[in-house]
Every structure is written in C-alpha cells, then in structure tokens.
Amino acid sequence: MTNDRYLTFALGKGRLANKTLELFEEIGITCEEMKDKNSRKLIFVNEDLKLRFFLAKGPDVPTYVEYGAADIGVVGRDTIVEENRNVYEVLDLGFGKCRMCVCGPASAKELLQHHERIRVASKYPNIAKDYFYNKKHQTVDIIKLNGSVELGPLVELSDVIVDIVETGSTLRENGLEVLEEICPLSARMIVNPVSMQMESGRIRELVAKLRTKLEA
Amino acid sequence: MKHMSKKLLHTPEGVRDIYGREYARKLEVQARLHASIQSYGYEDIQTPAFEYFDVFSKEIGTTSSKELYKFFDKENNTLVLRPDFTPSIARCAAKYFMETKEPLRFSYLGNTFTNTTKLQGKLSETTQMGAELINDPSVEADAEMISLVIAALQHTGLKQFQVTIGQVEYFKGLCQEAGLDEETEYDLRDCISAKNYFAAQELLEERNVQEPYKSVLLKTADLFGNMTSLTEARELVRNARSLAAIERLEQLYEVLKLYGVEAYVSFDLGMLSKYNYYTGVIFKAYTYGVGDAIVKGGRYDNLLHQFGKEAPAIGFMAVIDELIEALDSQKVELPLPAEKTTLTYRAQDKADFAQKLAQAQVLRAGGQAVALVAQQD
Numbered sequence: 225m226t227n228d229r230y231l232t233f234a235l236g237k238g239r240l241a242n243k244t245l246e247l248f249e250e251i252g253i254t255c256e257e258m259k260d261k262n263s264r265k266l267i268f269v270n271e272d273l274k275l276r277f278f279l280a281k282g283p284d285v286p287t288y289v290e291y292g293a294a295d296i297g298v299v300g301r302d303t304i305v306e307e308n309r310n311v312y313e314v315l316d317l318g319f320g321k322c323r324m325c326v327c328g329p330a331s332a333k334e335l336l337q338h339h340e341r342i343r344v345a346s347k348y349p350n351i352a353k354d355y356f357y358n359k360k361h362q363t364v365d366i367i368k369l370n371g372s373v374e375l376g377p378l379v380e381l382s383d384v385i386v387d388i389v390e391t392g393s394t395l396r397e398n399g400l401e402v403l404e405e406i407c408p409l410s411a412r413m414i415v416n417p418v419s420m421q422m423e424s425g426r427i428r429e430l431v432a433k434l435r436t437k438l439e440a
Numbered sequence: 441m442k443h444m445s446k447k448l449l450h451t452p453e454g455v456r457d458i459y460g461r462e463y464a465r466k467l468e469v470q471a472r473l474h475a476s477i478q479s480y481g482y483e484d485i486q487t488p489a490f491e492y493f494d495v496f497s498k499e500i501g502t503t504s505s506k507e508l509y510k511f512f513d514k515e516n517n518t519l520v521l522r523p524d525f526t527p528s529i530a531r532c533a534a535k536y537f538m539e540t541k542e543p544l545r546f547s548y549l550g551n552t553f554t555n556t557t558k559l560q561g562k563l564s565e566t567t568q569m570g571a572e573l574i575n576d577p578s579v580e581a582d583a584e585m586i587s588l589v590i591a592a593l594q595h596t597g598l599k600q601f602q603v604t605i606g607q608v609e610y611f612k613g614l615c616q617e618a619g620l621d622e623e624t625e626y627d628l629r630d631c632i633s634a635k636n637y638f639a640a641q642e643l644l645e646e647r648n649v650q651e652p653y654k655s656v657l658l659k660t661a662d663l664f665g666n667m668t669s670l671t672e673a674r675e676l677v678r679n680a681r682s683l684a685a686i687e688r689l690e691q692l693y694e695v696l697k698l699y700g701v702e703a704y705v706s707f708d709l710g711m712l713s714k715y716n717y718y719t720g721v722i723f724k725a726y727t728y729g730v731g732d733a734i735v736k737g738g739r740y741d742n743l744l745h746q747f748g749k750e751a752p753a754i755g756f757m758a759v760i761d762e763l764i765e766a767l768d769s770q771k772v773e774l775p776l777p778a779e780k781t782t783l784t785y786r787a788q789d790k791a792d793f794a795q796k797l798a799q800a801q802v803l804r805a806g807g808q809a810v811a812l813v814a815q816q817d
Contacts, residue, residue, distance in 0.1 A: 229728075290731050291731040292728075292729070292730060292731035310731075310732065312634055312635040312636070313634055313635075313636045313639070314635050314636065314637060315637070315638070316638045415635070416731060417726075417731075417732065417733070418726045418727070418728070418730065418731060418732065418733070420635065421602055421604050421664075421706070421708070421724075421726045422600075422602060422726055422727070422728060424664065424665060424706075428662075435637075
C-alpha cells in the first residue's frame with residue numbers, strides 16, 4: 225500500500241525503551257531526536273525511514289497497539305499477559321529477563337500445598353487469578369496493590385504476593401523468598417493485527433532483521 | 441428532583457445514541473452495502489433479536505457463554521440476545537428450507553450484543569450486516585463471497601483495504617501429518633494465530649515434535665503474503681489434505697482474477713481463528729483506522745448439521761460501526777440527504793397555517809423534506 229505512512233512504535237518507558245533503541249541502532253534504525261534528554265517532545269520522528277516513536281507507561285503499551293494507535297509496541301511479557309489484549313506477540317527481545325513468582329515468608333509454603341483460601345497481593349491481579357484458579361485450583365482473595373507489594377506479607381495484609389523477581393535481593397532483605405515460579409518474563413515486541421497485514425512488508429523485514437541479530 | 445432527572449439521561453456502558461449527521465452517515469453506509477449485496481441476488485431475512493440459548497451454545501456459536509447477554513422467559517428457558525447472526529440464519533435455513541438443494545442466498549442487517557466489559561472502549565451493541573450462501577460447496581461460491589465483500593467495501597468509498605484469505609485445512613492436514621495430539625494442536629494453533637513464533641518454537645520443543653515437522657509447523661506462522669507464499673507452502677507438505685487446501689486457494693485466486701479483484705487479495709495460512717467453526721476458506725478484511733478486521737467470514741460446512749440439515753455454507757459479516765470509524769479516519773465523504781426545508785407559519789393564524797400546509801404538501805409530494813414550524817409572535 226502507501227509508503228508515506230509512518231510506522232509508529234510505542235515503547236515502555238525506562239530501561240526497556242533504552243535497550244530497545246540500542247538494539248534498533250544495531251540494525252540501522254536510529255532516532256536522534258530521542259537522545260536529547262532535555263527534549264519535552266512526546267513523539268519522535270525519523271523522517272528518512274518514516275518511523276515515529278513515543279514513550280508510554282508499560283501497561284498502556286498493549287492498549288495503544290490493540291487500537292492501532294501504535295503499529296508496534298515493546299513491553300515486558302508481564303504486561304502483555306496481564307492486559308490480555310488482542311495483539312500479535314512476534315518477538316522475544318531477550319533483555320529484561322526476570323520471572324513472575326509467588327513469594328512470601330518460608331512459613332507460607334505450607335499454604336500453597338492445599339486448596340484452602342489464601343490472600344494474595346499483587347500488581348498483576350489477572351495473572352495471579354489465572355495461576356491460582358486455572359493452574360493450582362486454589363481459592364484466593366486477590367488484593368490489588370500498586371507498588372511495594374513486598375509489604376503485603378510483612379504487615380499481614382496478605383499471605384503471599386505475586387510479583388516480578390529479578391535478583392531476589394529485595395525479597396531476601398525483607399525475609400521473603402520465592403515459593404513458586406509462574407512463568408519466565410522478558411521484553412517482547414507486539415504488533416497490531418491490522419498493521420501486520422496492511423504493512424506486512426515493512427514489519428516482516430524489521431522482525432526478520434531483529435531475529436537474525438538476536439540469534440547471532 | 442433535578443439531580444434525579446440528570447441521572448436518567450445516561451445510557452449504560454457499552455451502548456450509545458446515534459443521531460443527526462452521524463446516523464445519516466450510518467444509514468448511507470448501510471444502504472450502499474445493502475445495494476451491493478442485493479446486486480448479487482441475496483434476499484433479505486430478519487431473525488429475532490433473542491433466541492434460545494442453545495442456538496448460540498458452545499457447539500454452534502463463536503461467542504463464549506460468558507459474553508452472552510442471558511435472561512429467562514416465563515417458563516424459565518434461558519434466552520440470549522444474539523451476539524451475531526450466523527447461527528440464526530442457519531437455524532432458519534434448516535427450518536424452512538430443509539428439503540431445498542438449490543443454493544440459498546440470504547442477507548441480514550441488525551444489532552448484535554456482546555457482554556464485554558473487559559475491552560474498555562468497545563461497544564456492547566454493534567450493527568452488523570452480512571450475507572450467507574448455503575447449499576453451494578464450490579470454489580465459485582468462495583469467490584463470490586470474497587468479491588462481494590470487496591465490491592461492497594468499494595461501494596462505501598473505502599479505498600485502502602485488503603482481504604486476507606486463509607485455509608484452515610492446510611494447518612489441520614499438517615498437524616495430522618506430524619501426528620500431533622489434540623492438545624498440542626490446539627496450543628500450537630493459539631501460538632500461530634497470534635503469530636507468536638517463539639512461543640510456537642518453545643511448544644514444539646517441549647512436546648518433542650520431530651523434524652522436519654517442527655520447522656514446517658513453525659513456518660506456518662510466517663506463511664502470509666502474495667501468491668508466492670502459497671507456492672512456498674505447497675513445497676513444505678506432502679499430505680493430501682494440505683495439498684488440497686493449497687489447490688483450492690489457487691483455484692479461488694483464478695476465479696477472483698475473473699472478477700478483477702485480485703489486487704485486493706493476500707493470503708495467510710496462519711489465520712486460524714474460530715478454528716472449529718470454519719471448515720475451509722476463511723477471510724478477513726483489514727483497513728487503516730481501526731484496530732481489528734472490519735469484515736470476517738469463511739466457510740462453515742458443518743454448522744447446519746447442528747440444526748439437522750446437511751448443507752455446505754459460506755458467509756461474511758461486516759461490523760458497520762467499525763467500518764464507519766475507518767471511513768471517518770480515511771476522510772471518505774459520503775453524500776448525505778439534502779437539508780430539510782423549514783416553512784414557518786404564524787401561530788394561532790389558521791389561514792396562514794392552511795396556506796403553508798398546502799405549500800408544504802406540494803413540496804413533500806415533489807420529494808422534498810419539509811418541516812412545518814409554528815412561529816410565536
């Protein structure tokens with residue numbers, strides 16, 4: 225179809241975005257505008273390649289992509305699973321590796337052996353619910369928290385938590401440990417299903433280049 | 441009191457009022473789609489807005505029970521607001537045309553209801569228009585349906601769109617050839633229809649699927665594009681089922697060329713949605729400006745069997761609301777009905793009213809829209 229259309233990328237703010245741009249640079253996609261840390265711009269453009277980039281809060285990235293406001297998104301797998309949007313998950317970018325785990329004090333291990341009702345605090349209520357209902361068949365009360373989830377068991381708000389674990393040092397410092405692993409996580413590239421068809425040439429070329437680069 | 445009446449003005453989440461220019465535009469789009477469908481000889485059919493739950497049950501419908509609006513009648517039967525039309529049309533065809541062997545062509549228009557709170561920003565009530573061709577298993581029927589979609593979309597003024605065609609039999613044949621168990625086949629289908637290449641790779645490794653099947657199955661996630669993707673796909677398989685699927689698509693392409701619409705068409709053998717429902721060709725129309733396909737359709741040769749009639753069928757459904765969103769975003773202008781003429785008469789002046797009324801009637805008979813308005817002194 226038309227080639228004057230911009231291909232729009234939504235990148236999860238923070239480390240993920242920087243890593244993504246580094247990777248893109250290695251396959252010849254640059255966005256000089258974005259390197260200016262003082263810029264107050266929200267959308268950055270590469271006119272030569274007809275690309276646009278913007279930064280968004282992680283959980284919003286799948287939303288932008290589902291509605292086609294962005295053709296492509298880069299975000300952690302935790303967000304993709306939690307949001308469960310209608311998007312294509314086309315590439316594992318390999319960085320941002322961590323695990324989604326059930327954590328708590330060692331004494332809580334016992335509680336996970338039965339189907340008894342327990343309280344679970346999490347930033348990821350959907351992932352927690354799916355894990356306990358469909359995989360463990362355990363009744364749970366889920367308490368949605370927005371940060372410092374580790375506090376849950378410490379102040380006896382919940383028995384365990386479901387959260388991302390990278391090194392586990394925060395857990396250890398607070399006397400908590402990984403009790404069960406739910407799934408491995410890393411940064412993923414997602415694509416809007418319409419864009420995948422309408423811009424298939426450009427998107428597939430990009431995915432193929434990235435895949436070769438990542439496998440090398 | 442005032443506070444209370446303000447509360448009454450809201451509609452529930454997921455439904456809304458459509459009026460004025462927007463509604464005029466919607467009617468125009470519907471009229472244009474309808475004209476195209478009629479020009480192919482399809483007959484209009486109206487089915488009830490709600491039916492017994494069983495008509496849309498898991499074995500028949502494509503909407504999960506969770507997303508159906510359900511309620512009870514006086515005898516405690518479970519009733520469902522239709523989430524789409526196809527099961528109703530199939531029921532109708534089986535009921536009134538049980539013995540008919542000749543092709544049946546039906547077209548429908550109406551509102552459908554899905555209880556989806558999860559998808560914020562998506563409507564629960566949408567207008568769908570579509571067509572079903574029953575009793576015709578031929579490739580010509582497949583081509584007619586796809587050409588009709590293209591003609592109808594063109595008629596609305598939509599320019600940049602594309603119809604992607606798949607064939608579920610290709611993947612099914614391949615799974616059979618590789619000897620996959622049902623669970624692996626289902627899991628793999630989910631990965632491939634989401635174009636999730638590495639999840640498919642992981643799954644195939646985890647389930648110990650052997651080469652060459654591992655690579656071949658993995659490739660189906662990547663088999664989309666023009667005719668060369670079909671040639672590529674053919675070389676990957678040896679089983680009769682998959683080969684027949686490719687042959688069918690090639691024949692289809694030839695007929696589409698006769699219609700002169702091949703420029704709008706591409707192929708995607710990884711398109712596997714509603715897998716148990718569709719039995720052959722499956723297609724979706726995509727365009728800029730909306731996040732999802734605006735037209736969905738395919739061949740479902742087993743559906744009428746559920747209602748006791750053995751009949752092949754193919755159909756499509758267009759979501760009018762999404763199509764209008766695409767037309768808006770592509771800035772497609774549509775002719776709207778002429779502005780109405782307003783005739784004013786002096787209130788309480790009977791003679792003036794009689795005169796203006798006579799004038800209005802003449803204009804109305806001549807096809808003009810005239811509103812007669814009283815003017816207060």
